Amino acid sequence: MAEARPFQLEARGVSVVLGGVRALDGLDLVLEPGLRTVVLGPNGAGKSVLLRTLHGLIAPAAGTVSWSRPVRQAMVFQRPVMLRRSALANLRYALAVNGVAEPERTSRATAALARVGLERIADRPARVLSGGEQQRLALARAWALRPEILFLDEPTASLDPGATAEVERVIASIAAEGTRIVMTTHNLGQARRLADEIVFIHAGRAAERTAADRFFDQPASNEARLFLQGELPWK
Amino acid sequence: MFEIFASLGVALQLIGGADPELWSIVLLSLKLSLASAVAGAAIGLPLGALIAVGTFPGRRALIVILNALLGLPSVVVGLVVYLLLSRAGPLGEFGILFTPAAIIVAQTVLVVPIVAALARQAAEDAWGEYREQLTSLGVSRLRAVPTILWDTRFSLLTVVMAGFGRAASEVGAVMVVGGNIDGVTRVMTTAIALETSKGDLPLALGLGVVLIAVVLAINAGAFGIREWSARHHG
Numbered sequence: 241m242a243e244a245r246p247f248q249l250e251a252r253g254v255s256v257v258l259g260g261v262r263a264l265d266g267l268d269l270v271l272e273p274g275l276r277t278v279v280l281g282p283n284g285a286g287k288s289v290l291l292r293t294l295h296g297l298i299a300p301a302a303g304t305v306s307w308s309r310p311v312r313q314a315m316v317f318q319r320p321v322m323l324r325r326s327a328l329a330n331l332r333y334a335l336a337v338n339g340v341a342e343p344e345r346t347s348r349a350t351a352a353l354a355r356v357g358l359e360r361i362a363d364r365p366a367r368v369l370s371g372g373e374q375q376r377l378a379l380a381r382a383w384a385l386r387p388e389i390l391f392l393d394e395p396t397a398s399l400d401p402g403a404t405a406e407v408e409r410v411i412a413s414i415a416a417e418g419t420r421i422v423m424t425t426h427n428l429g430q431a432r433r434l435a436d437e438i439v440f441i442h443a444g445r446a447a448e449r450t451a452a453d454r455f456f457d458q459p460a461s462n463e464a465r466l467f468l469q470g471e472l473p474w475k
Numbered sequence: 476m477f478e479i480f481a482s483l484g485v486a487l488q489l490i491g492g493a494d495p496e497l498w499s500i501v502l503l504s505l506k507l508s509l510a511s512a513v514a515g516a517a518i519g520l521p522l523g524a525l526i527a528v529g530t531f532p533g534r535r536a537l538i539v540i541l542n543a544l545l546g547l548p549s550v551v552v553g554l555v556v557y558l559l560l561s562r563a564g565p566l567g568e569f570g571i572l573f574t575p576a577a578i579i580v581a582q583t584v585l586v587v588p589i590v591a592a593l594a595r596q597a598a599e600d601a602w603g604e605y606r607e608q609l610t611s612l613g614v615s616r617l618r619a620v621p622t623i624l625w626d627t628r629f630s631l632l633t634v635v636m637a638g639f640g641r642a643a644s645e646v647g648a649v650m651v652v653g654g655n656i657d658g659v660t661r662v663m664t665t666a667i668a669l670e671t672s673k674g675d676l677p678l679a680l681g682l683g684v685v686l687i688a689v690v691l692a693i694n695a696g697a698f699g700i701r702e703w704s705a706r707h708h709g
């Protein structure tokens with residue numbers, strides 16, 4: 241699934257208005273090939289809206305989102321939606337919709353479940369799984385589609401520490417196989433472990449985009465510095 | 476007052492004693508209502524989901540037509556079906572007026588708008604929840620229709636039951652297109668209307684009791700299945 245041809249994603253002056261709220265306000269952002277990007281920012285800054293807009297789910301009121309070439313995408317939502325069928329059937333459905341025929345459909349679905357450690361619950365109804373299990377299932381479903389870019393919105397928000405470490409390991413290995421990662425998190429330790437670069441969102445704009453190893457010691461923007469001071473005591 | 480209890484007593488004897496006339500009417504009613512519910516569901520469920528999920532020309536007009544059908548007196552629906560099926564009508568060549576098939580047609584026309592309206596509500600709720608996730612997975616709106624129908628299948632069971640209830644309780648349209656012919660198109664409701672007007676209360680009451688029991692049993696079944704599904708499927 242490693243994609244040889246690199247691609248670039250560019251947002252120019254993107255504004256998004258939802259229910260009268262200006263969630264993104266003239267945001268500029270370039271995502272270059274090959275990096276793992278973690279989007280940080282306070283609650284309500286616009287992180288989730290940014291991911292959904294880049295993924296093509298929300299049409300900007302102004303500005304453009306442009307890809308340097310067509311790219312296979314997938315997204316893991318903060319609250320994933322599972323269909324009313326078994327865990328395995330949820331994966332098979334996603335693959336069927338994307339034109340993956342048998343027997344590859346079943347083998348890919350089974351492999352994806354194993355990858356997130358959910359083989360045991362393959363036949364259980366997906367909607368009665370725990371929040372953490374559903375989130376891992378959503379990760380498996382997204383990965384099964386072999387995306388070239390994977391958006392993840394707080395993928396470990398409802399997981400215990402063990403499952404969080406497991407999911408971080410899976411995300412890191414998906415990235416190592418060549419999938420571009422763009423994720424949000426409230427866990428700064430996780431951001432340090434997974435990020436090549438940090439995009440800091442404040443009030444619907446990208447306040448800065450900085451290499452991860454610099455960001456935590458020397459953030460470029462005043463907003464990020466205040467955010468780090470406020471947040472760090474909680475970690 | 477005494478007369479009612481006496482009639483009820485005879486009615487229960489008719490039911491318990493497997494009165495052949497009563498039970499043949501009951502059986503015909505159930506068969507025709509079931510057929511209408513199935514046909515109405517086959518049309519109304521996809522229609523409702525398509526209206527909820529889809530964007531297509533004529534969608535608004537379709538909603539107006541279905542809502543109008545919902546509010547139309549059923550005798551008028553019966554009259555229109557009568558005209559369509561009568562010898563001179565566009566569907567006259569099938570010669571099904573005053574046959575059980577005509578009753579199925581009329582009841583189906585009455586069931587479709589109810590099933591479509593209720594299915595649309597269920598599908599809209601589900602679509603609100605599923606929309607971004609399905610779009611992200613690459614599911615088109617058209618492809619989402621069967622997905623949403625399957626995922627709301629337990630709620631839709633109640634919808635189909637409502638359609639069955641609508642068909643089973645219809646009098647006017649069934650009278651107009653069926654003719655209430657003894658042994659051919661006489662169903663529970665038209666028989667009750669006739670026997671009551673003739674003063675034969677026991678048969679009318681017996682049929683009434685059976686009708687109530689059938690509707691209760693079906694709704695209890697649908698309720699039970701929903702409870703079960705909520706526990707097992709979430």
Ligand SMILES: Nc1ncnc2c1ncn2[C@@H]1O[C@H](COP(=O)(O)OP(=O)(O)O)[C@@H](O)[C@H]1O
Nearest residue numbers: 258259261263282283284285286287288289290
């Ligand atoms: N569907 C919506 N309707 C109205 N306002 C919304 C909607 N979705 C998001 N918002 C608002 O947009 C802003 C950004 O939201 P979000 O991107 O979810 O923030 P976060 O950075 O916490 O993920 C918030 O003020 C939020 O209330």
Ligand SMILES: [Mg+2]
Nearest residue numbers: 287288318393
């Ligand atoms: Mg968010």
